[in-house]
Amino acid sequence: MRELKPWLQLIFKRPVRLFAGGALMFATLLSGLSLLAASGWFITETAIVGLLLAAGTAATINLYVPGGAIRFFAVSRTVFRYLERVYNHDTVLRLLTDIRVALFKGLAGTHGPGRSGLSGAQWLSRLTSDVDALDTLYLRLIAPTALAGLTTMLVLILATVLFDPNTALWLTLVLLAALLVATASVYLATSDLAARQSTRQDDLRTAVIEHIEGFPELTAAGRTGKHAAWLMRQAHQANAEQARVDTRVGWHLAGSHLLIHLAAVLALWLGLALFQAGAITGPVLVLLPIALLGLAEVFAMLPDAFGKLGATMASAARLNRDCRKGQRPQVGAVGELNAGTALQADNITVKYAGYAPLFSHFNLTVSSGERLGVIGHSGSGKSSLADALAGLLPLPHGSLAREACAYLTQKTVLFDDTLRANLLLGAPDASDTELWRILEHMELADRFATEPDRLDTWIGSSGSRLSGGEARRLALARVLLSPAPLVILDEPFTGLDVDTRARIAKRLETLLEGKTLIVLAHGPDALPGTDRVLSLSG
Known part of the structure; x- marks a missing residue:
């Protein structure tokens, strides 16, 4: 029993x-x-x-x-x-x-x-x-x-x-x-x-x-x-x-x-x-x-x-x-961080069970309010590093302490539910006004304002009723709604044309005001405004 x-x-x-x-x-x-x-x-x-x-x-x-x-x-x-x-x-x-x-x-x-x-x-x-x-x-x-x-x-x-x-x-x-x-x-x-x-x-x-x-x-x-x-x-x-x-x-x-x-x-x-x-x-x-x-x-x-x-x-x-199975290890509490620090990784190893380490003796310190860009070619370990920093991938060695974070994964994940339900996952108490505001910033408000059900529009399985760019912007909007002080974005502009990416990247400066940002991309041109850039390609 x-x-x-x-x-x-x-x-x-x-x-x-x-x-x-x-x-x-x-x-x-x-x-x-x-x-x-x-x-x-x-x-x-x-x-x-x-x-x-x-x-x-x-x-x-x-x-x-x-x-x-x-x-x-x-x-x-x-x-x-x-x-x-x-x-x-x-x-x-x-x-x-x-x-x-x-x-x-x-x-x-x-x-x-x-x-x-x-x-x-x-x-x-x-x-x-x-x-x-x-x-x-x-x-x-x-x-x-x-x-x-x-x-x-x-x-x-x-x-x-x-x-x-x-x-x-x-x-x-x-x-x-x-x-x-x-x-x-x-x-x-x-x-x-x-x-x-x-x-x-x-x-x-x-x-x-x-x-x-x-x-x-x-x-x-x-x-x-x-x-x-x-x-x-x-x-x-x-x-x-x-x-x-x-x-x-x-x-x-x-x-x-x-x-x-x-x-x-x-x-x-x-x-x-x-x-x-x-x-x-x-x-x-x-x-x-x-x-x-x-x-x-x-x-x-x-x-x-x-x-x-x-x-x-x-x-x-x-x-x-x-x-x-594979219970997520507890990430260090906020109190373990030094004053003015949003994330502290000391001598961590990033690896999957049964495979060679992707990173060993990796150290990273991100100050509160800092904008950090991480670039690297496909296969360099960007997403694995992001998973580790977000606490989704266990660390076999080293220590990690960070503030509460909101994480946009490389894969766009949407649920077979309404637009409202998908957005409220980021902030369950958000009002309709706040939802429309973030949709406006993501240039999706006009798209759904014409729908009969508006915020209650059904977006289909994995967002099948949306284009790839629309689905990515909706996932990004959900993350930006979160009150978490640390935001990790992995390839946030996937599927977006150059002009749309530039407009949304500019708006991120206002939307992320007072927050710490870690953003990962293939190259500098796919990054929003950053204070410094870390290259994983050597």
Whole structure:
């Protein structure tokens, strides 16, 4: 359960909502059990009264109280079921939001090489199936297990009050065995198999996506049929393993139901002795066994949940591992900087794991408010240096201290969202006026002022509705909105014509007033105004 601990802690950050959802589920189950018990009592009572009347014996029955109770429990069960479904599904969506935010924060805490250890297909699996395995953890596992235990305790208390402690003791033993069969026994029988099945499905899902992405190459190599056949064999193996898990879950479900029915028979048998002794009436004798049979609905949810617990733990383990992989080292605090210094790199080494260092014994000091230009030809290590200075690439040697920074990477990254949403990533509290102002500086205001949705214009996947130059200027605008005192720009003018580049470069002097700038480019002509230039080409 260690792998689930961080996600359980996240889930239980909403205790009031979880308690309310559990209370609605409990009210639904209790209404269902009460409906069964009241109906059984009422049917038995009317049958006995009918027999007595047929035998010529005077007998009476109150039709209104039990009839009203049956109607009440029938309506309350429907109402509570509806409220529970609506409320708990909303809860699951909120938990899904919490899990995804926590996951994205964890991924943001890993450096680039750590994230690139997995393919896009594998990340897709992490963000979909593995997250889905966690977001229903409360609704599928935690709440049903707690409610099964609570409902069982209430039925046992009912047995003690209506029958006697001896009956309650025997029923406790049988129901405890049923609970163990439906929970712990299922988990022990399926955990390893379910975990392997989860891993196999993850691998198969990845292989299918890669098959689709690489279909042209497979076709050119004449391997399409063979690779498809291999995928089919993997799918058959996955189906066979899933069938084994389902079979074991089904047997445990049958076993728990058998024990519940055994408990009902036991209650009826022990109750007959009490009935013959005059300790209980006939309707009361029937009430408890029927209530016990109602427990089957509660216990039916457990075997499938515990049968999937092994797979859920495997998903949690993958997410934990990939979020921990290559954790970004902590950059020195602002307080470690000398007065008037924005960035201090001492004897740092810049390298990727498994490769020779790009820079060794590298030292750099940037004063607050300074404009530093870094130039170098393609392959000289500019972007790697920028990643290291921004804290995205871990430093195997040396120390780095800097102020908080905003970083424009060499690759233009835009999200399949609105113009507003992409800009607010740089400054979440920015007003519409501020957004339009920065768009004006980037010469994009006229472009979007004519759009029907203006700031809410959808820019498409990776900014597909924009030209290359427009996308680059939008990414630059997002960085310039940030209040960070240090700004790192890697090739900020990619895709811009000479005239546009010159106008925007001039505006940067005003936009970056009071801030420190480190800008990287291929040559001096691609730099805005700088105080000094560092060449990486020798």
